[in-house]
Amino acid sequence: MSKIRTAFFCQNCGHESAKWTGKCPSCNQWNTFVEEKVQKDIPMRQMEWKAETPSAYKAPKTVHLDAVEGLEEKRWLTPDAELNRVLGGGIVAGSLVLVGGEPGIGKSTLFLQIALLLKDIKTLYISGEESEQQIKMRADRLKIRNDQFYLLTETSTQVIFQEIKKLEPQLVIIDSIQTLQSPLIESAPGSVSQIRETAAEMQRFAKETNTPVFLIGHITKDGAIAGPKILEHMVDTVLQFEGDQHYAYRILRTIKNRFGSTAELGIYEMTGAGLRQVNNPSEILISQRDDMLSGVAIASTIEGLRPMLVEVQALVTQSVYGTPQRTATGFDLRRLQLLLAVLEKRGGFHFGVKDVFLNIAGGLRIEDPSIDLAVLVALLSSFEDVGVSHKNCFAGEVGLSGEIRAVNRIEQRIAEAEKLGFEKIFISKYHKKGLDFSKLGIEVVPLGRVEEVYRLLF
Ligand code: TYD
Numbered sequence: 001m002s003k004i005r006t007a008f009f010c011q012n013c014g015h016e017s018a019k020w021t022g023k024c025p026s027c028n029q030w031n032t033f034v035e036e037k038v039q040k041d042i043p044m045r046q047m048e049w050k051a052e053t054p055s056a057y058k059a060p061k062t063v064h065l066d067a068v069e070g071l072e073e074k075r076w077l078t079p080d081a082e083l084n085r086v087l088g089g090g091i092v093a094g095s096l097v098l099v100g101g102e103p104g105i106g107k108s109t110l111f112l113q114i115a116l117l118l119k120d121i122k123t124l125y126i127s128g129e130e131s132e133q134q135i136k137m138r139a140d141r142l143k144i145r146n147d148q149f150y151l152l153t154e155t156s157t158q159v160i161f162q163e164i165k166k167l168e169p170q171l172v173i174i175d176s177i178q179t180l181q182s183p184l185i186e187s188a189p190g191s192v193s194q195i196r197e198t199a200a201e202m203q204r205f206a207k208e209t210n211t212p213v214f215l216i217g218h219i220t221k222d223g224a225i226a227g228p229k230i231l232e233h234m235v236d237t238v239l240q241f242e243g244d245q246h247y248a249y250r251i252l253r254t255i256k257n258r259f260g261s262t263a264e265l266g267i268y269e270m271t272g273a274g275l276r277q278v279n280n281p282s283e284i285l286i287s288q289r290d291d292m293l294s295g296v297a298i299a300s301t302i303e304g305l306r307p308m309l310v311e312v313q314a315l316v317t318q319s320v321y322g323t324p325q326r327t328a329t330g331f332d333l334r335r336l337q338l339l340l341a342v343l344e345k346r347g348g349f350h351f352g353v354k355d356v357f358l359n360i361a362g363g364l365r366i367e368d369p370s371i372d373l374a375v376l377v378a379l380l381s382s383f384e385d386v387g388v389s390h391k392n393c394f395a396g397e398v399g400l401s402g403e404i405r406a407v408n409r410i411e412q413r414i415a416e417a418e419k420l421g422f423e424k425i426f427i428s429k430y431h432k433k434g435l436d437f438s439k440l441g442i443e444v445v446p447l448g449r450v451e452e453v454y455r456l457l458f
C-alpha cells in the first residue's frame with residue numbers, strides 16, 4: 001500500500017514546510033499555510049509524458065559545448081502582431097508560456113481567438129472551466145472559422161496526455177492551470193502541489209515533443225499572484241493580461257522572456273466580436289480635442305521597440321488637510337515626489353502646500369524615464385493654470401539638479417511625433433552632436449534646465 005505524505009504549502013508563494021506555521025517565513029504573509037497530500041510511492045516515471053524519440057532528458061551525459069549541434073530557433077509568426085511582439089517575434093517551438101490575468105479580463109477570449117486565427121496549425125484547446133457549448137458560443141461570436149481547431153473539456157492530465165497522443169497537436173492551450181489535476185497528487189485542483197506537478201508534466205511534454213504550450217492562470221486582484229507565481233521560474237515566458245474592466249483597452253505585458261525582451265507591450269481593444277489589435281497606440285492614448293486645457297502634456301515615449309505618444313494629466317490644488325496628498329496612476333509615486341522636490345528646490349515652486357494628482361491616460365503604466373519632462377510640464381501647467389498647446393510634445397529625463405537629460409533613441413521619438421502631426425518637440429540639449437533636425441517637419445526645441453521649460457512655456 002502506498003504511503004501518503006502530507007506537507008504544508010503557503011498558498012501565496014508556494015513555500016513548503018513540514019509543519020504548520022502562522023507566518024510564512026518566505027513571503028511574510030499570515031495564515032496562508034494549508035495541508036496538502038503529496039503521494040509519494042507511485043513510481044513517478046509511470047505517469048510521465050513518454051515521447052517516442054529519445055531526448056537529452058533520457059540519456060544524461062556531460063558534453064563539450066562545441067559538440068552540441070546548434071538548433072535553429074524555430075518560431076511561428078501568428079496573425080496576431082501584438083502577440084508576436086510580446087513573445088519576442090512569434091511562438092517558439094517547445095516553449096512553455098504562462099499567461100496571468102484577473103478573472104474576466106479576457107484571457108479565454110484572447111487565446112481562443114489566437115487559436116482560431118492559426119489556420120495551418122493543429123491546435124488543441126483544453127478547457128477545465130467552460131463547457132463545449134460555451135466555447136462554441138464564444139467562437140461564434142468571434143466569427144472565425146478554423147478546421148484545425150480541436151477542443152477538449154477535461155481536467156485530468158492523464159486523460160489529456162492520452163488525447164494528445166492520439167491527436168498529435170502542434171500547439172496546446174490550457175485554460176486554466178488551476179483546474180488541472182494530476183493523479184499523482186492527492187490534493188485538490190488549484191492547490192500549490194497540484195499546480196506545480198501539472199505544470200511540470202506540461203513542461204516535460206513541451207520540451208520532449210517540441211510543442212509550444214500556453215498555460216492560462218488566474219491571478220488575484222491585489223496582484224499577489226496566488227498559484228501561478230510559483231510557476232514563474234519553471235516556464236520560459238510569463239505574460240500578463242491587464243486592464244480595467246470598465247475600459248475597453250487591454251494590455252498584454254511581458255514579465256519574463258527567455259526568448260526576447262521584457263519591455264514589450266501588446267495592446268488590444270475588447271469589442272463585441274473579440275479583441276481588436278491596436279497597432280497604433282498613440283491614436284487612443286491622446287484625447288482628440290482642440291482647446292488648451294491646463295494640466296495636460298504629451299510625452300513621446302518608447303515601450304519596448306515601439307514609440308508611442310502618451311497623455312499625462314496632472315491636477316494641483318490647494319491642500320485642505322495638514323499633510324498634502326500625492327496620488328499617481330500609471331506612474332511611480334516616488335518618482336513623482338522626486339520631481340516635485342526638484343521643482344520646489346530648483347524652480348522655487350511651493351508644492352508643499354498643494355495636493356497633487358497625476359494620471360497617465362488610457363490605463364497604461366509607463367516605465368520609460370523620458371516621460372519625466374511631460375510630467376513636469378503637466379504639473380507646472382496645472383500649478384499655473386495655464387494650458388500648453390496640444391501641438392507640443394516632450395521627451396526628456398529630469399535629473400536631481402534640475403537638468404533635462406538626454407534619452408535613448410531620440411530620432412525615433414521625434415519621427416513618431418512628426419508622423420502624428422505635432423508641431424514642436426521639447427528635448428534635452430545634451431543629445432550627442434551631429435544630429436540634424438533642420439529638415440524635419442517638426443520644430444525641435446533643446447532644453448537645458450527646468451527653469452528654461454518654465455520660461456519658454458508659461
Ligand atoms: P473571458 O475571456 O471569459 O475572461 P477570462 O478568461 O480572463 O476570465 O472574458 C470575457 C469578458 O469579455 C466577458 O465579460 C465578456 C467579454 N467579451 C466581449 O466583450 N466581447 C467578446 O467578443 C467576447 C467573446 C467576450
Ligand code: MG
Pocket residue numbers: 104107108109129175
Ligand atoms: Mg476564462
